[in-house]
Amino acid sequence: HxxxxxxxxxxxxxxxxxxxxxxxxxxxxxxxxxxxxxxxxxxxxxxxxxxxxxxxxxxxxxxxxxxxxxxxxxxxxxxxxxxxxxxxxxxxxxxxxxxxxxxxxxxxxxxxxxxxxxxxxxxxxxxxxxxxxxxxxxxxxxxxxxxxxxxxxxxxxxxxxxxxxxxxxxxxxxxxxxxxxxxxxxxxxxxxxxxxxxxxxxxxxxxxxxxxxxxxxxxxxxxxxxxxxxxxxxxxxxxxRTPTIDNGSVDGRQLENFQGQIEFNQVEFSYPSRPTIRVLNKFQLTIEPGQWVALVGRSGCGKSTVIQLLQRFYDVTHGKVCLDGVDIRDLNIHWLRSQFSLANQEPILFDMTIAENIAYGKVNPSLEDIIEAATKANIHQFVISLPQGYETRVGAKGSHLSGGQKQRIVIARALFRQPKVLLLDEATSAMDSYNEQIVQRALVQAQTEDPNRTSLTIAHRLSTIHSCDVIHVLSKGHIEESGTHTELMQKHGLYYHMYVQTTIE
Ligand SMILES: Nc1ncnc2c1ncn2[C@@H]1O[C@H](COP(=O)(O)OP(=O)(O)OP(=O)(O)O)[C@@H](O)[C@H]1O
Ligand SMILES: [Mg+2]
CATH class of the missing domain: 1.20.1560.10 (ABC transporter type 1, transmembrane domain)
Incomplete structure (x- = not known):
């Protein structure tokens, strides 16, 4: 017995x-x-x-x-x-x-x-x-x-x-x-x-x-x-159960000299839980290595979906997504995801210290690197003002911090990883304009310091993406217009109307 x-x-x-x-x-x-x-x-x-x-x-x-x-x-x-x-x-x-x-x-x-x-x-x-x-x-x-x-x-x-x-x-x-x-x-x-x-x-x-x-x-x-x-x-x-995307797989290619080129080729996509609603339709987008690209559009038009497809959280229904010309379905899933750093619309923190949250996943991180990332994300001053500094625990889901502070820590985490591709999905939406401007300046500087880094920014506040190389406007599941801020304003199209509207607001 x-x-x-x-x-x-x-x-x-x-x-x-x-x-x-x-x-x-x-x-x-x-x-x-x-x-x-x-x-x-x-x-x-x-x-x-x-x-x-x-x-x-x-x-x-x-x-x-x-x-x-x-x-x-x-x-x-x-x-x-x-x-x-x-x-x-x-x-x-x-x-x-x-x-x-x-x-x-x-x-x-x-x-x-x-x-x-x-x-x-x-x-x-x-x-x-x-x-x-x-x-x-x-x-x-x-x-x-x-x-x-x-x-x-x-x-x-x-x-x-x-x-x-x-x-x-x-x-x-x-x-x-x-x-x-x-x-x-x-x-x-x-x-x-x-x-x-x-x-x-x-x-x-x-x-x-x-x-x-x-x-x-x-x-x-x-x-x-x-x-x-x-x-x-x-x-x-x-x-x-065999997962349709195996997150534990060790198969697939790892690109030796990944340049940072991204291409969505005639992508169609519906979420498996809502197969009848097509979120992306004949979606075509090319991002060149080192480019800083912005994706804008009305709420619910599919911007965050683009970012999820890029990290292969879901597979496209038709078409393909490629990195340096290679279909991401042929790439090693862990290698693929390690190329991206994401600062998300809804910042997710773990119930650990601030330092651990910034350096999450890295073994023996150096405190200088953590401080450097935190300084760029304009959160360093706040952290050192806390009695326990970087050793302060943030509570479940970061509940001991404000929305803007959480976002800044998530940006610090994204910068700390020094990714090949930086993804910012409304990453500064919860910040006041003072903090947002400081973080924006730091992000522009980070882009200038590392011109090989490709960045994709999603923003509702169009004033934050003026300096991007290209702005793509997403509507009805595909890119409606593209260009620099000045070109799109001159065009008097969708972007112009969105811009005028946000300025009035
Ligand atoms: N997991 C999911 N399952 C089913 N439908 C989803 C899922 N996530 C998002 N959607 C739907 O897909 C569409 C696009 O969503 P997405 O989050 O990409 O929009 P968005 O452009 O990022 O909007 P916002 O600017 O408000 O963040 C929406 O209609 C949304 O309801
Ligand atoms: Mg979104």
Whole structure:
């Protein structure tokens, strides 16, 4: 039993680690699916793995022991009276079949209740992550209603499961006295006709007692077995899943002397979760090495999507995206992503120190490099004003910092990595114009210092992209017009109107 218990917990630990590794390999579209929200996934990793452990641990030892007892009993029974043993054996098979159907039924119900509990878990995680918004909107009551509704639904499924379980268990246990009655009757008839001896009768009944004990035990475990089976299926489905973009792949080319040329060639793209809506349509864009390019357009026109496609978070539906003329689908995924640094629209910080956040992913980073990046991003003065300086923890998702401070740290992180291609997606949108100007100046200087770096900037505030080499205006899924700020203003097209509008605002 101890060996089973130890191997059970070891197996569960391996199962969890393998499941997590497999999750990390999955493509972004997998996490867009409602059943794969963070709450559902953490529920699966904790409770389903535990459910497996319950069966695979010490209980498996007890099951093996019971089955061995049953096997020994059958053998003994066959030796003393094979006809009677055959009858008992037939009964046992029927009971096992019943248990088998019960396990399958339980597995199905369990999958259903786990799905509902996964939704409840996803809701709870989302609420806990966005507690400020929940409080500000005063929607605690509505959320509680939603949560209670889901928990009640799960209860209803589990209640049905308990009732059915109980019924089947009653059939199993209730049928035993009747079966024993028939068995006694057959034995008595055979004793009277001298077809059987007293000694054999005793042995056969000893075997029947063994068998019934095993049956009782197996029956009490069917519920547990059902939930473990459904949990195991969930894990195996994940293990068998081949991601469309394998984030763990080590295959693919690494360009020896990457220049920084980017090309979107007749790209069409729809998000897998919304296949009918085409975000990019015949999208054509070429960025030359060392160019500083800006991408502008109305909200929701697909600018951030371009950046996601470039890093291969999603694959294009048609056409191709190339780096130095090579399709990114032929490139090594880690090499590809390591060429880019992204300062995002929604700055994401980890619950670590400021220094760790800036140098994230680099082993033994030098403090001078961290300070240099922080100075360029205009956050150094703020950091040294904190009692713990660069060792200050930023809280979950950077909740101890303001939006603009988070953005500046994310820009520092992007600059620290000294990428070949710098991607700035509304990277300064939460800053006041004073800070924005300082950061903009630093970014222009960084571009001048490293003329080999290609940069792609997305901005709503058009005043921040005047000095870019080329500005592309994205509309209806493709580039409507391109040129420098002066050329586009003279053209009196889309850019001109957007510019006039933002200036009036
Ligand atoms: N993961 C997703 N699944 C489905 N649709 C998405 C997803 N992400 C974005 N979209 C949709 O794709 C379209 C383009 O989104 P995108 O984020 O690229 O816009 P954007 O130009 O960056 O807008 P903004 O200026 O507001 O940031 C939008 O209509 C958006 O609703
Ligand atoms: Mg965007």
């Amino acid at each position: 101890t060996a089973f218990a130890v191997s059970g917990s070891k197996l569960t630990q391996k199962l969890r680690a393998k499941a997590f590794a497999q999750l990390l390999r999955q493509e972004m579209a997998y996490f867009d699916l409602p059943e794969n929200h963070s709450g559902s996934i953490s529920n699966r990793l904790s409770s389903e793995a535990l459910s497996n452990q319950e069966l695979l641990g010490a209980r498996l030892g007890v099951i093996c022991e019971a089955m061995a007892t049953l096997g020994f009993g059958i053998l003994l029974g066959f030796v003393f009276s094979w006809e009677l043993t055959l009858i008992v054996f037939a009964y046992i098979i029927c009971m096992f079949l019943l248990a088998f159907f019960q396990i399958r039924w339980q597995a199905r119900l369990n999958k259903c209740s786990e799905h509902i509990l996964g939704q409840a878990s996803a809701l709870a995680t989302e609420v806990l992550h966005n507690m400020r918004t929940v409080k500000q909107l005063s929607i605690e009551y509505e959320i509680l209603q939603q949560f209670s509704h889901l928990v009640n639904q799960a209860f209803t499924v589990r209640r049905n499961d308990t009732v059915i379980s109980g019924l089947l268990l009653s059939i199993c246990w209730g049928s035993q006295p009747f079966f024993l009655y028939i068995l006694y009757w057959i034995v008595l008839v055979r004793l009277e006709s001298n077809e059987m001896h007293d000694k054999d009768t005793l042995m056969v009944f000893a075997f029947v007692t063994f068998a019934f004990e095993t049956l009782r035990f197996i029956n009490t475990l069917t519920r547990q077995m059902g939930s473990s089976l459904s949990a195991a299926r969930g894990f195996f489905d994940l293990f068998d």
